[in-house]
Amino acid sequence: MFRFTRTSIEPQALRAQLADPACGGYAAFEGWVRNSHEGMRVRHLEYEAFEALAVREGERILAEAIARFGVAHAACLHRVGDLAIGELAVWVGVSAPHRHEAFLACRYIIDEVKQRVPIWKKEHYVSGDSGWVNCERCAAPPAHAHGAHLHE
Amino acid sequence: MDPFVSGRFAPPPLYGLVLAGGRSMRMRRDKAALAYQGRTQLERAMALLTPHVARAFVSVRADQGGDPVRARFAQITDAHENIGPLAGLLAAQAQHPEAAWLVLACDLPLLDEATLAHLLRARAPARTATAYRSSHDGLPEPLCAIYEPRSREPLAAHVAAGKQCPRKFLLGTDTLLLDEPNPRALDNINTPEEYGSAMAMLTAQNSATTRHITVQYYALLREQAGRREEALLTAARTPRELYTELSSRYPFSLAPEVLRVAINAEFGEWSTPLAEGDAVVFIPPVAGG
Numbered sequence: 323m324f325r326f327t328r329t330s331i332e333p334q335a336l337r338a339q340l341a342d343p344a345c346g347g348y349a350a351f352e353g354w355v356r357n358s359h360e361g362m363r364v365r366h367l368e369y370e371a372f373e374a375l376a377v378r379e380g381e382r383i384l385a386e387a388i389a390r391f392g393v394a395h396a397a398c399l400h401r402v403g404d405l406a407i408g409e410l411a412v413w414v415g416v417s418a419p420h421r422h423e424a425f426l427a428c429r430y431i432i433d434e435v436k437q438r439v440p441i442w443k444k445e446h447y448v449s450g451d452s453g454w455v456n457c458e459r460c461a462a463p464p465a466h467a468h469g470a471h472l473h474e
Numbered sequence: 475m476d477p478f479v480s481g482r483f484a485p486p487p488l489y490g491l492v493l494a495g496g497r498s499m500r501m502r503r504d505k506a507a508l509a510y511q512g513r514t515q516l517e518r519a520m521a522l523l524t525p526h527v528a529r530a531f532v533s534v535r536a537d538q539g540g541d542p543v544r545a546r547f548a549q550i551t552d553a554h555e556n557i558g559p560l561a562g563l564l565a566a567q568a569q570h571p572e573a574a575w576l577v578l579a580c581d582l583p584l585l586d587e588a589t590l591a592h593l594l595r596a597r598a599p600a601r602t603a604t605a606y607r608s609s610h611d612g613l614p615e616p617l618c619a620i621y622e623p624r625s626r627e628p629l630a631a632h633v634a635a636g637k638q639c640p641r642k643f644l645l646g647t648d649t650l651l652l653d654e655p656n657p658r659a660l661d662n663i664n665t666p667e668e669y670g671s672a673m674a675m676l677t678a679q680n681s682a683t684t685r686h687i688t689v690q691y692y693a694l695l696r697e698q699a700g701r702r703e704e705a706l707l708t709a710a711r712t713p714r715e716l717y718t719e720l721s722s723r724y725p726f727s728l729a730p731e732v733l734r735v736a737i738n739a740e741f742g743e744w745s746t747p748l749a750e751g752d753a754v755v756f757i758p759p760v761a762g763g
């Protein structure tokens with residue numbers, strides 16, 4: 323199950339959905355909002371998604387993980403909207419008969435989500451600047467001030 | 475062996491001439507200035523012609539030189555009066571005898587790129603001219619045709635003998651005659667009724683060649699477009715053409731190479747043909763997680 327949420331992510335409740343008597347292992351990944359990016363001090367983040375396609379692509383990634391690693395259940399929840407430092411941006415959980423597949427599938431899912439799912443992150447810096455991550459180098463620097471720092 | 479086909483000689487350079495020196499008697503208004511879909515007939519003809527020729531001119535009568543519809547184009551002024559459309563070609567050949575001339579009447583509102591492209595592909599530089607055979611009467615169509623430099627002397631002699639009909643001129647030569655790919659393309663319009671029927675036909679064609687597309691914008695593109703979504707009527711045939719069109723309207727900083735395309739909420743290709751009602755999203759580099 324791949325979903326988006328506008329409110330804070332509660333891993334405990336999500337973890338319960340993966341419970342299965344046939345499973346002896348559970349692995350999860352939590353992505354947190356960090357206070358810096360490439361030397362810039364980050365004040366808060368903004369996530370935006372093209373949800374109709376993102377859910378389809380996310381579901382495909384989960385199905386691939388299940389097929390490839392033979393895990394029993396896989397789920398991913400991604401936050402959108404404004405996030406403060408320390409908040410959970412993304413949660414991935416996998417349950418499997420054994421820990422090895424659970425770790426591999428969990429790693430596969432977060433790596434693929436970051437590469438393939440149409441989600442965008444805008445960082446708002448302490449300096450007052452802001453920038454869309456991975457679009458910075460292509461974008462013209464902001465006209466007002468400190469633009470050069472953003473694009474190095 | 476045909477010296478042009480054998481490659482020993484390059485074909486003469488091709489210049490273009492749009493005939494806009496007519497008197498528009500039956501139309502009762504200047505045909506060059508008639509508007510179709512926001513462009514004058516003359517602008518439309520020049521836009522079709524210009525990409526195919528080394529130089530493009532509009533043929534005018536001496537008293538039309540300052541006319542604003544014609545003044546924005548390079549002009550060649552008729553030296554003969556009252557001999558009909560051949561006056562324009564004679565003046566052009568006198569000025570640039572070394573060139574072949576692609577001649578277009580300016581009253582062909584249904585003339586399309588396919589018809590022009592076919593004529594250019596089929597051009598036979600070793601003949602006097604290359605022209606279409608009329609879909610109506612089988613005779614040569616002299617006013618969407620290529621006249622090679624070798625046509626200059628016989629054409630001058632034809633006029634000097636008191637003959638003015640360009641169709642009769644072509645019939646008496648070795649002109650290569652082609653069948654029209656689109657049988658209505660060379661319908662000319664002389665009366666207000668014919669103008670009305672051409673307009674109706676163009677409107678119908680236009681609805682077949684444009685489509686309603688919804689575009690949603692995300693992230694950096696949303697900020698640069700200043701909107702989340704819009705509904706467009708566009709002639710763009712593919713997402714690539716659509717992005718080019720939108721880039722002329724908005725200050726997009728992302729090159730198409732770094733974007734992906736979605737059509738109806740599924741990944742698509744830049745070259746996928748767009749269909750009526752499609753919803754398109756251009757996907758900037760992603761950064762989830």
